[in-house]
């Protein structure tokens with residue numbers, strides 16, 4: 001089956017919307033009482049990693065894996081307590097970020113489905 005995300009980076013045509021998507025997402029996280037304490041004080045690297053991961057996942061340059069190796073996202077999230085509440089909070093900020101970044105409009109359904117599934121997969125604790 002074809003990967004529905006594989007062509008999105010090319011169709012969007014620049015990394016700027018990805019920068020803005022990640023900025024909008026972390027603007028939400030910054031004010032979230034549940035999620036904010038999970039992240040380091042300085043969000044610079046968290047922003048950079050999410051940005052590079054999303055660019056790579058949507059068919060763009062593979063800078064993420066060139067620097068960080070195989071994504072193995074579930075393993076990287078194991079140190080954090082992620083139950084349904086944390087997952088729903090994460091998803092809420094990503095939904096807002098998608099809404100706030102019009103370049104993703106044509107890809108919103110596909111991106112939403114990806115984030116919806118992938119964030120459920122990150123759950124590693126009962127709620």
Ligand code: HEM
Pocket residue numbers: 035038039040045046049050053068073076077080082086087090091115118119120122123
């Ligand atoms: C389900 C709720 C989620 C929570 C609570 C969560 C939380 C976190 C936290 C606390 C970090 C560490 C940040 C740092 O130390 O700089 C992180 C890293 C990361 N997260 Fe999530 N995350 C979630 C779901 C997701 C999803 C669905 C994706 C992708 C679509 C994602 C992508 C990433 C990436 C790319 C990193 C950086 C990994 C690395 O290279 O070190 N996360 N996440």
